[in-house]
Amino acid sequence: MATGLFPGLADWQPAEFVSRLGGAGYTGDVVKEAPSPLRVPYTPVARQAALALLADSNTPFATAARLFHLGDAVPLQNAMDLLGWTIRDLMDLGLVHSNDGFVEAAVQISPQGEEWIATDFPHKQTDHEADWVMGVGPSTRQLNHLIPPIDQPHILEAGCGIGWVARQQVRRGATAVATDINPRALALARLNDRLNQVEGITYAEGDFFLAAAEFAPFDVIVANPPYILSPGGDRTYCETPDGQTLCKSVVSRAADYLKPGGYAIVLLNWVHETDDDWADEPLRWLGDASVQCWLHQTECSSPEQYAWQWVHTDPRLTDPGSVAREYHRWLTFYREREVQRISLGCCFIRNPLPEEPGWRRTNARQLRGFSPLAGQDLDTVMRNETWLRQTEPDTDTLLDTLYQPAQGIGAAVQMVLREGWRRDVIDLHSPGQLAYGGQIDETVLRLLELLAQGQPARQLVASLQAKAADNARTSITQEIAGLVRNLLAFGLVTRSQ
Numbered sequence: 001m002a003t004g005l006f007p008g009l010a011d012w013q014p015a016e017f018v019s020r021l022g023g024a025g026y027t028g029d030v031v032k033e034a035p036s037p038l039r040v041p042y043t044p045v046a047r048q049a050a051l052a053l054l055a056d057s058n059t060p061f062a063t064a065a066r067l068f069h070l071g072d073a074v075p076l077q078n079a080m081d082l083l084g085w086t087i088r089d090l091m092d093l094g095l096v097h098s099n100d101g102f103v104e105a106a107v108q109i110s111p112q113g114e115e116w117i118a119t120d121f122p123h124k125q126t127d128h129e130a131d132w133v134m135g136v137g138p139s140t141r142q143l144n145h146l147i148p149p150i151d152q153p154h155i156l157e158a159g160c161g162i163g164w165v166a167r168q169q170v171r172r173g174a175t176a177v178a179t180d181i182n183p184r185a186l187a188l189a190r191l192n193d194r195l196n197q198v199e200g201i202t203y204a205e206g207d208f209f210l211a212a213a214e215f216a217p218f219d220v221i222v223a224n225p226p227y228i229l230s231p232g233g234d235r236t237y238c239e240t241p242d243g244q245t246l247c248k249s250v251v252s253r254a255a256d257y258l259k260p261g262g263y264a265i266v267l268l269n270w271v272h273e274t275d276d277d278w279a280d281e282p283l284r285w286l287g288d289a290s291v292q293c294w295l296h297q298t299e300c301s302s303p304e305q306y307a308w309q310w311v312h313t314d315p316r317l318t319d320p321g322s323v324a325r326e327y328h329r330w331l332t333f334y335r336e337r338e339v340q341r342i343s344l345g346c347c348f349i350r351n352p353l354p355e356e357p358g359w360r361r362t363n364a365r366q367l368r369g370f371s372p373l374a375g376q377d378l379d380t381v382m383r384n385e386t387w388l389r390q391t392e393p394d395t396d397t398l399l400d401t402l403y404q405p406a407q408g409i410g411a412a413v414q415m416v417l418r419e420g421w422r423r424d425v426i427d428l429h430s431p432g433q434l435a436y437g438g439q440i441d442e443t444v445l446r447l448l449e450l451l452a453q454g455q456p457a458r459q460l461v462a463s464l465q466a467k468a469a470d471n472a473r474t475s476i477t478q479e480i481a482g483l484v485r486n487l488l489a490f491g492l493v494t495r496s497q
């Protein structure tokens with residue numbers, strides 16, 4: 001644990017503390033409710049505005065929000081009204097400290113849904129430049145959604161921050177190891193465990209994998225490494241200043257720590273030269289390792305778009321001049337290295353079972369968020385792709401094998417109206433919206449319906465051929481076999497057992 005941070009945590013009983021916060025109405029539901037100054041995404045101005053809105057209120061709720069959500073100093077009497085004598089335990093623990101009749105919290109403690117999230121205050125990024133710890137971001141949740149449905153898996157969250165993913169998985173029966181190079185992150189992760197009464201996560205300080213080596217191999221490894229390709233800066237949680245080394249380091253080593261059949265899920269950014277060569281660099285990192293890899297590009301930006309996206313939202317830059325100077329620094333960095341494009345995506349690696357082949361597959365598709373079933377998509381795609389590569393099924397095998405639509409598959413018919421004519425469009429998505437989302441024609445829907453009834457695709461060939469001219473029959477066979485292949489590749493069907 002980081003020296004001096006939360007001494008005595010293992011013996012601390014948080015029940016009264018959280019019950020007092022809940023009693024003050026500082027709950028996930030209230031904080032989520034509109035209109036609330038606590039809901040706005042963090043910016044320095046939004047924080048100031050939220051503080052101004054709460055300034056005249058002395059309710060326990062306002063005290064809780066100022067103290068634990070916004071990181072304000074509140075009068076000791078207000079803090080006592082909120083916390084009672086439990087404030088002494090919090091002081092011993094270093095969660096709050098008093099100064100000149102005011103009390104301040106050391107870290108943010110916010111209710112989110114049924115959970116408590118303890119992390120660094122966003123406005124403290126300037127104080128803790130190097131070891132500031134992030135809370136639960138969209139990428140954290142994506143990572144969690146991407147975990148395949150495996151019964152009681154042994155999981156590694158590599159670069160765990162506050163260990164949120166490990167905690168979600170342990171609640172569902174996993175055993176988890178979580179590593180981080182930042183001791184402050186591990187101290188906060190343990191605080192979160194305590195606040196949420198989760199036990200059993202093994203924490204190890206150090207490198208993503210080396211620190212976890214004694215607990216390997218794993219069924220699942222998840223990593224959301226610091227992937228921002230910045231020109232330099234020492235924010236451990238997000239920046240990979242010296243080129244692409246951190247993402248490369250994770251992608252190239254993950255398979256060594258997986259069980260056969262185990263998955264590594266890595267979120268990453270990387271640079272490339274053109275719109276066509278986007279997959280080359282991450283695949284190069286894998287070398288000729290005999291692993292199954294699905295590289296998914298979700299966004300591709302110019303250096304200008306990329307730099308602006310990160311620089312203008314950097315909470316440390318509080319005036320327009322510093323934003324402009326930083327933006328130019330980033331662009332100069334890219335220009336000097338002749339960086340033309342920067343991609344964002346996920347790399348899914350599976351360690352093959354004995355007899356299974358290694359393979360590489362790439363897809364580029366913008367995603368409108370993942371559903372919690374994204375991990376199911378991932379598992380289905382990886383298994384189907386392996387079957388297609390291993391057995392190289394011919395047309396007859398594709399048409400005669402029995403399949404079922406993946407559970408949770410969704411189709412919706414939209415009516416598109418344009419100047420006097422009307423068209424129905426069928427949208428289909430894979431259960432987790434990771435593998436497929438797009439328009440299909442009626443034949444695909446008929447095929448899925450048939451498969452759902454336990455019939456082989458051959459039946460559809462027969463009924464289409466019955467109405468077709470002689471010279472179209474062969475092409476119908478090929479077309480339906482091709483559709484089956486695509487349904488498998490995009491995780492829309494699984495083979496029946």
Ligand SMILES: C[S@@+](CC[C@H](N)C(=O)[O-])C[C@H]1O[C@@H](n2cnc3c(N)ncnc32)[C@H](O)[C@@H]1O
Pocket residue numbers: 134135136137139140143157158159160161162163164165179180181182185206207208223224225226227236237238
């Ligand atoms: C983007 S944060 C992700 C945290 C958490 N897994 C999540 O998804 O919210 C990246 C984490 O990796 C940690 N980290 C950075 N370099 C590392 C290294 N070489 N070895 C292990 N962890 C590292 C950082 O301290 C940080 O907590």
